[in-house]
Amino acid sequence: MDKNLTSFIEVAADSDFSIHNLPYGIFSDTKTQAKADNRRAGVAVGEYVLDLSVLESAGLLDLAGGPYFNQPTLNAFIDSGRDNWQKARATIQTLLSDADSTLRDDTELQKKALFKQADVTMHLPVHVPGFTDFYSSKEHATNVGTMFRDPNNALLPNWTEMPVGYNGRASTVVVSGTDIVRPSGQLKPNADERPIFSPCKRLDFELETAFVVGKGNQLGQPIAVDEAFEHIFGMVLLNDWSARDIQKWEYVPLGPFNAKTFASEVSPWIVTMEALAPFKTSCPTQEPKPLAYLNETATDTSFDINLSVELLPENAESATVVCETNFKYMYWSMAQQLTHHTITGCKVEVGDMMGSGTISGPTPDAYGSMLEIAWNATKPVTLAGGETRSFIEDGDTVIMKGYSEKDGVRVGFGEVRGKVLPALSFDFDH
């Protein structure tokens, strides 16, 4: 990384979108153009979006097998392979650098290719064929086990042997900014009575990241752990919205279903693994040593990514930070997750999203869900305006942010933001 590299576009020191980042997203400029849905690919730089379809049309971004960017998803570009990922990044970085005159001195081209982020609408960056959620934070699994099972045996025996995961629901992966209608379903408030149908009373967030699969495999052909990292294109922030009371009643024996399938909300910009490479770090020590199929040769298989959650009640003057944690606390690496996912021959596909699981750190201020922060509603959190929260209330907005920083270079994710709307009213006439 050349940390002296700068762009002719002004980038604030605290911007997530430095020239070292260049995350990919899908945007439409409904605010400046008449056409309703003109989705295409861009990269974020400072407060701008650079329209890659314009660069492509102008012959400045000529990728093998292209064009790729005048499309409503990034899947075709991602599927075109690592050589194209590298060429695109290098080309875009050069075009944005203040040492290169091509875009810097062409104000006409700039006018066509640069949009203020404030003037565009962001969309889901990829079509998501499959969504899987892991459970790879030891602190989170321990906290949940302590609250709901046995504090002395909080971790289940399989937890240290495999990256436990489950299939999520791809159809409800939504982009940041999507309002979340409070789900209704079956709750069981009294052990001795039948369940009731009710709006969820324990609505929660889960602070996660997700990686985007960049290269699939064939059915029946597992991905070796030392090759798995090459199958990952990039990462996003993920708020894995959860209905704790629905979950508690439904999840034995087949796992969470209705409690999770109403919305999984992601940040719009995919930060590439290339941009994150300078921030590599090691996973926590894995003891016992994983079985051979999960045993990685590399040791720097995690990333130092600062993560936070803010709560903003309706009409509040300011948001309150309720969690500050870091991706590096994750026990299992993304490569181990992907290898475990495919070890029985399961096929993964370009655009699949794989959630990390809630990322809790070692201290209470680093817990990644309200369930843990307010410790099963026994320690409500006081927000800036004086309100308290054990779970998420109607009108609350949950904002998750993430960034890496080193030697003055910042590579960030922006945010995933979602507001909770009141539950639907139901009228059952029979």
Next chain:
Amino acid sequence: MDKNLTSFIEVAADSDFSIHNLPYGIFSDTKTQAKADNRRAGVAVGEYVLDLSVLESAGLLDLAGGPYFNQPTLNAFIDSGRDNWQKARATIQTLLSDADSTLRDDTELQKKALFKQADVTMHLPVHVPGFTDFYSSKEHATNVGTMFRDPNNALLPNWTEMPVGYNGRASTVVVSGTDIVRPSGQLKPNADERPIFSPCKRLDFELETAFVVGKGNQLGQPIAVDEAFEHIFGMVLLNDWSARDIQKWEYVPLGPFNAKTFASEVSPWIVTMEALAPFKTSCPTQEPKPLAYLNETATDTSFDINLSVELLPENAESATVVCETNFKYMYWSMAQQLTHHTITGCKVEVGDMMGSGTISGPTPDAYGSMLEIAWNATKPVTLAGGETRSFIEDGDTVIMKGYSEKDGVRVGFGEVRGKVLPALSFDFDH
């Protein structure tokens, strides 16, 4: 249903594909044409496939918004709506009837439009955006609970309150005829020792059906139970391949994952709900009465469909029937499953497949999995050639069949057939 309706095409009395059926599938005729992959839609009739793209080109099947059938999946046709489903069925039935001369007397058209099923290759009939598996046979859930939990409390308390389900893996829904490589993964043979990495030793089938979603919903908008049936296009047979030993070690607390995601195999022909309508019957009595959101007005919400499983070991002279059961034993209806799935606002999409769960009947000869048939390996089954089985061995072929029959009219599914190949060999050099 006009049971006197007959086709000019000869249909054997025991054929699944009478003129009353007309199931939709995707085929290619690699055996008669040079072009490698010419996938298009057809319906099965007797021993033939009728090529719908040819009828469409000839102007004999003119649907609103079409053409639909010269495509590699049925999604666009299904998505075009119920009016088109009805018109297509009525038109095709007329064209195949011996009372109509259009196709009957046009040998040139017949030559172009009719293929022997033996000469075509069948493919997945739909692109499957989402795959969900329910657990709706009380007998199956009771058997599993009796073996692995507590015979006196075999059913978990939520089971009679909701159609318990979990998210499956859509990417590994495969069509009948796909070979199944025995999966490898983590097994825990000894409680006091660490798990081992090994080929699955308890490979099993699960006899299921799946329904195909014909009409989706909007995110946040549940489908009312009395409207849910209208969202279903048709049904297929499903062999939900399961690795029992992998499942046992991995599934607490988040449910089955690697144990199921290596393959879910379906029959190639989608039998429509219209074709199945004459075979409606009631679900078992639901006690307690379901909560209002699951409480259906209609009472004939199940179907009388005979189902069977045959095992054919490699080199065996004949297959052995190991299970004969019926779809009507399912406790929860498909409408209830779909409503429960969407009650929190989860979006479902055209082409989604929703598995019934293993369909076990009340007696041991009606159990829908080897786990139950051989009662956790305590009662091995003797096959026709004298071999015994507790689970599925390498080289075994599992064949599932299904049909409805009433007043001399037969509407069947054909079969889903899968052969098990030996596990991969792994070489971990670290």
